[in-house]
Amino acid sequence: MKVFSNDCTFDYSWEEVSTANWRKYCPWNDKSTHVIAVDTLSRSVDATTGILRTERLITCKQSAPKWLNSLMGGNETSHVYEISYVDPASKKVTMVSSNMTFSNILNVQETVVYKPASATQTRFEQQAKITALCGGWQKIKNAVEEASVTRFSENAKTGREGFEAVLEMSRRVFSEEKKKEQNIQSGQKMVA
């Protein structure tokens, strides 16, 4: 098994980050081109804790290194299952996901946590456990794991860049909408 971990800080409040998180793969993110669809499967709020639990299905399309093609049967589309928990009381978002496709070749389990670092910053912590399950020599398994860690790391980098673009756009759209509202209100006052 190989472990990939990564953390960073976004200069946006936890509220902004946890909201933009739902749009991470919208068209404003032109970096994460490997994610082609995100579907919500279920959503519920726990009556006792107020925790929002969401299940999502993420569809990806990404070519693998050529030497892996025979293992993957030339299939470039894969699905990932994700459960996320938003705890607004403790300001924590936890996302747990794993691959559904190629599960006989590789198991990738990812955990992501978003927590406030300050009133205006949010900490992102990510960990992925990657295990090759394909048969064969240890050398092959190691190579599959290494290639997966490399690809995961590349996707994490573009994911971060793409998310920054979504955060910036979300803030801009929000402030433009607020200005519009204020103009309407002051316009109404003048008429009144």
Place this chain on the structure above:
Amino acid sequence: MSASLAPECNEVKERYDSCFLKWYSEKYLRGKGTEDECAPLFQNYKKCLAAVLKERGIDKMLEEAREDHKDSDSLNMRGK
């Protein structure tokens, strides 16, 4: 927001996603999210999606994935 894996569901998905995002940022995060205002829109979207998931055999894969993640709730639903 992002597209659906089923293009025929994109419209109902978009309506649900917009409703959810508004509810999430304006009500839920401010402690006022007790009512699920987007439930009817979600039902429309879910109905559309369920048909496609079944058609492509993804529903079976999901059952397995849920089974693999069955401990996740007890770990993460505890709250403060």
